[in-house]
Amino acid sequence: MTHDTSTHAVVPGKFVTFEGIDGAGKSTHVNAFVEALRDRLAPLGRQVVGTREPGGTPLGEKLRALVLEAPMDLETEALLMFAGRREHLARVIEPALQRGDWVVSDRFTDATFAYQGGGRGLSLDKLTTLERWVQGTRQPDLTVLFDLAPEVAARRLAGARAPDKFERESIDFFTRVRNEYLRRAAEMPGRFVVIDAEQTVEAIAAQLAGVLAALELPRA
Ligand code: TYD
Numbered sequence: 001m002t003h004d005t006s007t008h009a010v011v012p013g014k015f016v017t018f019e020g021i022d023g024a025g026k027s028t029h030v031n032a033f034v035e036a037l038r039d040r041l042a043p044l045g046r047q048v049v050g051t052r053e054p055g056g057t058p059l060g061e062k063l064r065a066l067v068l069e070a071p072m073d074l075e076t077e078a079l080l081m082f083a084g085r086r087e088h089l090a091r092v093i094e095p096a097l098q099r100g101d102w103v104v105s106d107r108f109t110d111a112t113f114a115y116q117g118g119g120r121g122l123s124l125d126k127l128t129t130l131e132r133w134v135q136g137t138r139q140p141d142l143t144v145l146f147d148l149a150p151e152v153a154a155r156r157l158a159g160a161r162a163p164d165k166f167e168r169e170s171i172d173f174f175t176r177v178r179n180e181y182l183r184r185a186a187e188m189p190g191r192f193v194v195i196d197a198e199q200t201v202e203a204i205a206a207q208l209a210g211v212l213a214a215l216e217l218p219r220a
Contacts, residue, residue, distance in 0.1 A: 013218075014097075014215070015093065016141065018030045018033070019110045020147065022166060027106065029204060029205065034050040036209070045220065047102070049092065050106075052105060052107060053106070056087075063084040085135075108143075110181065110184055114177045118178075141191070142193065143191050145182075150171045150177075195208070
């Protein structure tokens with residue numbers, strides 16, 4: 001007997017985010033993760049959209065250039081992060097998930113809680129209000145947090161390239177950012193996987209392969 005699946009609603013895709021302080025090494029791994037996920041999902045007819053924040057849309061990339069360089073009021077900074085996020089959700093993330101594709105974003109709202117909230121001290125209540133406004137109930141299904149001591153991250157970043165506004169911040173700032181990330185991970189253990197980013201690149205890649213293998217994939 002054959003089943004006609006053409007009338008069935010598409011099973012929505014999943015939303016994965018990568019987070020961590022600057023210099024934790026997530027950029028090295030996020031692209032490899034996207035490629036490995038593509039290899040697993042392609043036979044099931046699903047695409048993987050690799051994207052990033054701030055950014056992810058033409059307008060979002062313009063906002064990124066602004067927020068990473070221009071000095072601005074803290075509340076302006078948070079509002080611009082969420083303005084770019086709204087555009088990203090409306091034009092890229094939600095349409096992809098509705099098509100049944102998967103989305104992997106290099107940073108999302110946890111970064112705003114960690115940097116503008118933990119790092120700069122903006123009220124978490126205000127951020128929660130903006131989060132609800134912009135996202136409704138949308139949350140990542142999985143968040144991979146690269147955790148590293150800020151002193152080690154700073155040594156890795158030193159001399160790598162011209163630092164942006166955030167990368168020029170102090171060890172104290174990154175300690176607060178890290179602590180807020182860890183607080184959120186402890187609060188939402190079902191969503192977060194915390195990676196010890198002091199391990200070798202190979203060890204982290206192996207751990208991420210395990211994360212990938214454990215993902216619940218849709219049926220073909
Ligand atoms: P990052 O993602 O590290 O990109 P790159 O690897 O090219 O430097 O840089 C983005 C910076 O923006 C990073 O310092 C964290 C910061 N940021 C916030 O402060 N709030 C946010 O909501 C987001 C998404 C990022």
